């Protein structure tokens with residue numbers, strides 16, 4: 364594990380007085396609807412706290428004023444339920460380094476059709492995408508959307524993983540062989556990187572399997588996965604910029620994913636030390652800076 368953490372350290376860009384705003388990452392989160400406003404906020408603010416310079420949220424119009432009111436740091440576009448959603452999002456794509464698709468998106472068909480268009484436009488531009496939550500629901504309906512797209516990382520929880528596995532491999536996963544199941548799902552999707560979250564996180568790009576068992580806690584409040592996907596948005600950008608020479612030949616996306624899993628679990632650990640059972644995802648986000656320093660700036 365220590366060896367992989369060292370690879371994560373290698374991809375982190377140095378802070379420098381010569382860089383301009385935006386160079387360390389402009390991240391877009393696609394998600395947020397009437398029901399769910401916390402998830403896209405957690406993902407987008409986590410991207411900033413990890414070190415991105417700008418964080419955008421593309422959400423349904425009902426969610427926008429709520430998300431804006433949580434934070435003045437986020438740039439919020441109320442476009443997802445508009446008939447011109449894809450066009451509106453496409454205007455921003457040339458300026459974004461990575462997209463995180465799915466936190467708090469919901470499962471409304473019209474919204475999902477727009478997100479499908481945004482995903483296709485992102486692929487056409489070769490933009491890396493992290494797909495989580497209801498974005499994974501969409502992928503389970505249409506695996507062809509990300510089939511073979513080497514710049515995609517999927518971050519399913521237990522439920523999302525089994526849904527995806529069923530849809531892609533047309534049979535139930537073997538719960539006694541999680542390594543094999545993650546490896547097979549990644550291979551079946553054409554070597555898309557898959558991160559199965561759980562007691563231990565299992566990560567694969569269809570060739571290599573990594574396990575992250577960084578100590579977290581037993582507290583399972585909602586939103587921890589959103590912290591992970593938002594952090595991963597930035598790390599994916601940094602890893603691709605650094606390239607395989609900085610990751611010792613390992614897949615940059617796998618190294619980025621290992622970094623996001625370790626960081627999320629360390630935030631959980633630190634927040635739990637202070638708040639115990641009352642720990643919430645906001646408490647974990649408050650730990651991002653210290654957790655990042657502890658793991659990656661030693």
Ligand SMILES: NC(=O)C1=CN([C@@H]2O[C@H](COP(=O)(O)OP(=O)(O)OC[C@H]3O[C@@H](n4cnc5c(N)ncnc54)[C@H](OP(=O)(O)O)[C@@H]3O)[C@@H](O)[C@H]2O)[C@@H](O)CC1
Nearest residue numbers: 399400401402466467468469496497521522523585586589
């Ligand atoms: N504050 C906010 O705005 C937040 C909003 N969020 C947003 O909510 C949306 C839906 O996301 P989701 O994760 O609830 O949906 P999904 O994966 O279908 O799970 C549904 C059911 O699966 C089960 N289940 C889950 N884990 C399991 C396990 N390990 N082992 C076994 N079972 C397990 C469990 O079923 P139950 O225990 O109720 O039977 C659970 O109820 C999505 O947009 C997301 O981003 C969240 O990000 C949180 C913060």
Ligand SMILES: Nc1ncnc2c1ncn2[C@@H]1O[C@H](COP(=O)(O)OP(=O)(O)OP(=O)(O)O)[C@@H](O)[C@H]1O
Nearest residue numbers: 520560561562564579585586587588589591627628
């Ligand atoms: N049993 C566990 N023990 C320790 N850590 C866990 C456990 N289950 C999940 N985690 C960690 O919690 C984080 C989020 O995983 P989880 O499975 O809760 O995602 P999620 O259901 O998508 O969360 P969200 O509520 O944001 O949608 C990951 O970093 C994962 O490593």
Ligand SMILES: [Mg+2]
Nearest residue numbers: 496520588589
């Ligand atoms: Mg989730």
